[in-house]
Amino acid sequence: MVPYQCIQVCERSTNGSHEWILVGASGSKLVIQSSNGATRTWAGEDKYMNLKENETEEPPEKKVKLSSPNEYSPTFSCLAISNDKQYVVAVTAEDKCVRVFQINSDYHLHEISQRCMARRPCAIALTSDDSTILCADKFGDVYALPLISPAEDVHHESLADEPNEAATQKQFVPAASLLTVHSGRNRKVLEEQIKLASKGRMKTKEPLQFKHELLLGHVSMLTDVVYTTVSGRNYILTSDRDEHIRVSRGPPQAHIIECFCQGHEEFVSKLCLTTSGFLISGGGDPYLCVWDWLKGRLLEKICIRTAVITFLGEQPELASTLPHNTEGFKIAISGIWSTPRNYNEVNEVLVVCEGVPAFFYVRLESPAVVETVPLNGNALDIAFISASESICTAVVAVDHMHKPWFTTERRADEGRGRLQCFECRDGRWGQDRKLESELEWFSRRAPDTDGERRDAGPALLADDSVRARQKDEKAFRDVLYGVEKLRKRSGADEQD
Amino acid sequence: MPGEPAKRQKREQYKKSLTTDESKHASLPQKKFYRQRAHANPFSDHLLTYPISPEQMDWSTHYPAYTIRNDKEENVTGDSHDQVETRSANGMKKKVEIADIGCGFGGLLFALAPMFPETLILGIEIRTSVTEYVQEKVRALRTQNKDTGGFQNASCIRANSMKFLPNFFFKAQLGKIFLCFPDPHFKQRKHKARIVSYTLNSEYAYVLRPGGIVYTITDVEDLHNWMVEHFERHPSFERLGEEEQENEECVAVMRSETEEGKKVERNKGQKFVALFRRLDDPPWPSEH
Numbered sequence: 123m124v125p126y127q128c129i130q131v132c133e134r135s136t137n138g139s140h141e142w143i144l145v146g147a148s149g150s151k152l153v154i155q156s157s158n159g160a161t162r163t164w165a166g167e168d169k170y171m172n173l174k175e176n177e178t179e180e181p182p183e184k185k186v187k188l189s190s191p192n193e194y195s196p197t198f199s200c201l202a203i204s205n206d207k208q209y210v211v212a213v214t215a216e217d218k219c220v221r222v223f224q225i226n227s228d229y230h231l232h233e234i235s236q237r238c239m240a241r242r243p244c245a246i247a248l249t250s251d252d253s254t255i256l257c258a259d260k261f262g263d264v265y266a267l268p269l270i271s272p273a274e275d276v277h278h279e280s281l282a283d284e285p286n287e288a289a290t291q292k293q294f295v296p297a298a299s300l301l302t303v304h305s306g307r308n309r310k311v312l313e314e315q316i317k318l319a320s321k322g323r324m325k326t327k328e329p330l331q332f333k334h335e336l337l338l339g340h341v342s343m344l345t346d347v348v349y350t351t352v353s354g355r356n357y358i359l360t361s362d363r364d365e366h367i368r369v370s371r372g373p374p375q376a377h378i379i380e381c382f383c384q385g386h387e388e389f390v391s392k393l394c395l396t397t398s399g400f401l402i403s404g405g406g407d408p409y410l411c412v413w414d415w416l417k418g419r420l421l422e423k424i425c426i427r428t429a430v431i432t433f434l435g436e437q438p439e440l441a442s443t444l445p446h447n448t449e450g451f452k453i454a455i456s457g458i459w460s461t462p463r464n465y466n467e468v469n470e471v472l473v474v475c476e477g478v479p480a481f482f483y484v485r486l487e488s489p490a491v492v493e494t495v496p497l498n499g500n501a502l503d504i505a506f507i508s509a510s511e512s513i514c515t516a517v518v519a520v521d522h523m524h525k526p527w528f529t530t531e532r533r534a535d536e537g538r539g540r541l542q543c544f545e546c547r548d549g550r551w552g553q554d555r556k557l558e559s560e561l562e563w564f565s566r567r568a569p570d571t572d573g574e575r576r577d578a579g580p581a582l583l584a585d586d587s588v589r590a591r592q593k594d595e596k597a598f599r600d601v602l603y604g605v606e607k608l609r610k611r612s613g614a615d616e617q618d
Numbered sequence: 619m620p621g622e623p624a625k626r627q628k629r630e631q632y633k634k635s636l637t638t639d640e641s642k643h644a645s646l647p648q649k650k651f652y653r654q655r656a657h658a659n660p661f662s663d664h665l666l667t668y669p670i671s672p673e674q675m676d677w678s679t680h681y682p683a684y685t686i687r688n689d690k691e692e693n694v695t696g697d698s699h700d701q702v703e704t705r706s707a708n709g710m711k712k713k714v715e716i717a718d719i720g721c722g723f724g725g726l727l728f729a730l731a732p733m734f735p736e737t738l739i740l741g742i743e744i745r746t747s748v749t750e751y752v753q754e755k756v757r758a759l760r761t762q763n764k765d766t767g768g769f770q771n772a773s774c775i776r777a778n779s780m781k782f783l784p785n786f787f788f789k790a791q792l793g794k795i796f797l798c799f800p801d802p803h804f805k806q807r808k809h810k811a812r813i814v815s816y817t818l819n820s821e822y823a824y825v826l827r828p829g830g831i832v833y834t835i836t837d838v839e840d841l842h843n844w845m846v847e848h849f850e851r852h853p854s855f856e857r858l859g860e861e862e863q864e865n866e867e868c869v870a871v872m873r874s875e876t877e878e879g880k881k882v883e884r885n886k887g888q889k890f891v892a893l894f895r896r897l898d899d900p901p902w903p904s905e906h
C-alpha cells in the first residue's frame with residue numbers, strides 16, 4: 123500500500139442531491155470513494171483496450187513492457203477533474219501519457235483515451251468549457267488536446283515546432299551542403315547525416331497520431347499551468363524551472379504574451395488563484411509571491427520558511443535535524459490551494475512544502491498571517507469538500523510510508539492512515555474525525571485488489587521483478603518528491 | 619575553457635595586462651586569447667547572472683555616458699515629473715533599442731554603433747570569453763574615440779537569450795533584433811535548441827514594439843527556410859517584401875560586417891536574408 127500522491131474531489135448535484143466523490147492516485151492505481159459510501163478501484167483493467175497502432179511501433183524497450191502486462195504499471199503524476207464533473211484527466215509519468223476517464227453513474231472509472239506525448243507532461247489544466255486539456259511539458263511547451271478526441275482524427279495537424287514532420291515520408295535532404303561554413307562539430311553531424319541518408323536509414327520522428335496543437339513554450343521545464351477568465355478574457359498562466367511566470371492570452375491567441383510576473387529568485391513550482399483573483403506562487407524561494415498578475419505587479423512576499431523552521435524546532439524528534447544556522451535553510455513549496463469559493467471570499471490559501479509534515483494556513487491580511495497545522499506524515503496533496511456554506515473541509519493526503527521530514531527513509535509503523543481530515547470553523551482548523559472514519563476504507567485499505575506486485579516483499583520476487591520494482595519505486599519517489607530536485611545546482615553544467 | 623594550464627595562464631596574463639597597463643587601454647583585444655568552443659547548450663543552467671526583472675538591471679556600467687547621475691546639470695533641474703522618469707529608466711537617459719542576439723565577436727555591433735549614434739545597442743552572447751572580447755573591444759574603441767564620444771552606445775552582456783530576454787527588456791522596448799548566422803543545430807533532436815521557433819518568436823514579439831523588425835541571415839538554406847516558416851506561421855509577424863528588405867539600411871551591413879558574413883564571403887558561399895515586422899496585437903477574441 124503506497125501513499126496517495128494526488129487526490130481530487132469531485133462535487134456534484136445530481137437529481138437535486140449533493141454528493142462528493144474523492145479520487146486518489148496511489149502509485150499506479152486510482153481509488154474512488156463517494157459520499158454515499160461507494161468504493162472503487164481502477165487498476166488498469168481496460169488499459170490495453172485503447173492501444174492504437176502507432177503505440178505498438180514504439181521503441182523495443184516499450185514493446186517488451188507491453189508484452190508482459192503485469193509489469194507495466196506507470197505511476198500517476200497529475201489528476202484533474204473536468205468542470206462538468208464527468209471526467210477525470212490524469213497523467214502517468216513513465217509512459218508520458220494523458221489519460222481521460224469517464225466517471226460512470228456507478229462510480230466506475232472508464233478509461234476513454236490514452237494519449238502518449240513526446241515529452242513528459244508536468245502539469246495539466248482544463249479550459250473552462252472543458253473542450254481542451256492544456257498539457258505543460260518537461261521541455262517547456264504547452265499543447266492543447268481536445269478532452270474528447272474526435273473519432274477519425276488520424277490526419278492530425280503537424281506540430282508548429284516541427285514543420286519537418288509533415289514531410290517525414292519525403293526522402294531526407296541534408297540540411298546544408300558541405301560547402302557552407304560550419305564549425306567542426308556541425309560539419310561532423312552533417313557528414314554523418316549525409317552518410318545515413320545515402321544508406322536510406324535516416325531516422326525521423328514518428329508523428330503523434332492524435333490531434334495536438336502547440337500553444338506556447340518556454341525554454342525551461344514547465345511546472346504548472348492555470349487557465350482562467352477575467353472579464354470575458356481568457357488567460358493561460360505558466361510557470362517554469364527558471365524563475366518565470368508568464369501570462370499569455372488563451373487560445374486562439376495563446377501566442378501573445380501579456381506580461382511576466384517577475385520576483386522569484388528560484389524555481390517556481392506552483393501557481394494558485396485566490397477566490398478574489400490574486401495569483402499566489404511558490405517554489406524554491408523561502409516565500410510566496412502575491413501578484414496583481416494582470417499587470418505583472420508583485421504585491422507582497424509572504425515568508426513560509428520561518429513558519430517551517432519554527433514548526434520543526436517545536437517537534438521534539440525533528441528539532442535536532444535543524445541546522446544550527448538556519449540562514450541557508452531551504453524549503454521547496456510543493457502545493458498551494460485556495461480554499462473553496464462558497465466557503466468565503468477572503469484571500470486565503472493552504473500551503474505545503476516538500477517533506478514537511480504540516481500544512482500552512484495563510485491569510486492575506488495586512489500583515490499576512492501564517493498558521494501551522496501539524497500532520498502525521500509529510501503532506502502530499504490537499505482537496506476540499508464543502509460540507510456546508512460556512513464550513514470548509516480539507517482532505518489531506520499524507521505520506522505514511524516515509525518518516526516525517528524525510529523523503530527516503532521508510533518508517534517502521536506503516537499502518538497509519540493515508541488521509542487526514544480537517545475542518546475550518548471561524549478561522550481555526552481542527553481535525554474532522556467523523557469524515558476520517560467515513561474515509562476509513564480509502565485511507566487504510568484501498569485499493570483492495572489481489573496480487574499487488576508493488577507491495578510484495580522483495581524476497582518473494584524473482585530478480586527481474588526486483589529490478590522492475592526498484593525502477594517502479596524510483597519513478598514513484600520522483601513523483602512524490604520531485605520538487606526540491608528542480609533547484610539548480612550552482613556550478614552544474616558550466617560549459618566553459 | 620579548460621585548455622592546458624600554460625595556455626590558460628597566458629590568457630589570464632594577457633587579459634590582466636589590458637586593464638592594468640594604461641598604455642594598452644586603447645589597443646584592441648586579440649581574438650586568439652578569447653576563442654571558445656563553438657557550442658553552448660542553451661538548456662543547461664549556466665552560471666549566468668541576470669536581473670530578476672528589467673527594472674532591476676543596472677545599465678550604468680554598460681553605458682556610462684547615458685547615466686543620469688553622470689550628468690549633473692540634468693539631475694539638478696529635475697522637477698518631480700523628471701524624477702518619476704528617472705526611476706522608471708533605472709537612472710538611464712535611454713533604453714536599449716537594438717539587440718544583436720548571439721553577437722559573437724561583435725562585428726555587426728561595431729558597425730551599427732556609428733550608424734545609430736543616438737541609439738543604445740546591445741550584443742547578447744552566451745559564451746563568456748567571447749563576451750569578454752567584445753567588452754574589451756568596446757572599452758578600447760571608446761578610448762580611441764574619446765573626442766567624438768563614439769561607441770558609448772554599444773555594449774555587450776553575457777546572457778542566454780533563449781531563456782532570459784524578458785529579464786533584460788520591457789515589453790515593446792526594442793525596435794530591432796538581429797539574429798545573424800545562428801547556430802544551425804542540424805540534428806532534428808536538437809531543433810528546440812534553435813534560436814528561432816514558433817514558441818520563442820512569442821518572446822521576440824513581446825520585447826519588440828509593433829513596427830519593430832527582426833533581421834535574420836544565414837548561410838544554411840535549410841535554417842533559412844526554417845526561420846521563414848516559423849516567423850510566417852506566427853501571427854505577430856509578417857515578412858517584409860524583397861524590395862522593402864533591400865531598402866533597409868541594416869541589411870547590407872548585416873551581410874558584410876558580421877564575422878560569419880565575412881567568412882561566407884571568403885568561401886564564396888550563399889547568404890539568405892529575411893526580415894519580419896512585428897504587427898500590432900489584434901483585439902481580444904470576444905471584443906472584435
Ligand SMILES: C[S@@+](CC[C@H](N)C(=O)[O-])C[C@H]1O[C@@H](n2cnc3c(N)ncnc32)[C@H](O)[C@@H]1O
Binds near residue numbers: 780
Ligand atoms: C555562428 S555565431 C554568429 C555570430 C555573429 N552573429 C556573426 O554573425 O558573426 C552564433 C553565436 O550565437 C551564440 N549563441 C548561441 N546560442 C545563444 C543563446 N541562447 N544566447 C546568446 N547567444 C547564443 C553563440 O555562442 C555564437 O557566438
